[in-house]
Amino acid sequence: MAKMWNGRFMSANKSDPVKVMVDPDAPNPSDPSLREYLHWLVTDIPGTTGATFGQEVLCYESPRPTMGIHRFVFVLFQQLGRQTVYPPGWRQNFNTRDFAELYNLGSPVAAVYFNCQRESGSGGRRIST
Numbered sequence: 270m271a272k273m274w275n276g277r278f279m280s281a282n283k284s285d286p287v288k289v290m291v292d293p294d295a296p297n298p299s300d301p302s303l304r305e306y307l308h309w310l311v312t313d314i315p316g317t318t319g320a321t322f323g324q325e326v327l328c329y330e331s332p333r334p335t336m337g338i339h340r341f342v343f344v345l346f347q348q349l350g351r352q353t354v355y356p357p358g359w360r361q362n363f364n365t366r367d368f369a370e371l372y373n374l375g376s377p378v379a380a381v382y383f384n385c386q387r388e389s390g391s392g393g394r395r396i397s398t
Contacts (some may be wrong), residue, residue, distance in 0.1 A: 281329045285313040287346045287354070287374060288320050289365055290329075290348040307363035308332065308341065326356045332385045342382040346374035 288311040295306035299312050308330045314323035
């Protein structure tokens, strides 16, 4: 199990996965100036369980695209040893490759994505007069 110390998480198992969820199309696909927007960062996920059993370094933020079709990407890395994982200072302009290099995570062991777009007519509460 991971231990928290001064807002940092210590990996207790040298083979626990790290999960990253990003939106490379933020704020919109034609001008992704906030790419990659970090939606979730979880470390120390026990091998026989899911991400909810890991340590949330950055809490989950649900997708809310404002325009266009967005790709939401989950990337899974294998932690190679005991290490401290710091929460990033902001969600926008996160770089998954730089993150993996910083923590010596190597290449991803798995990745998957889904497409998401705002529903038509979901502009909020409407008052008819």
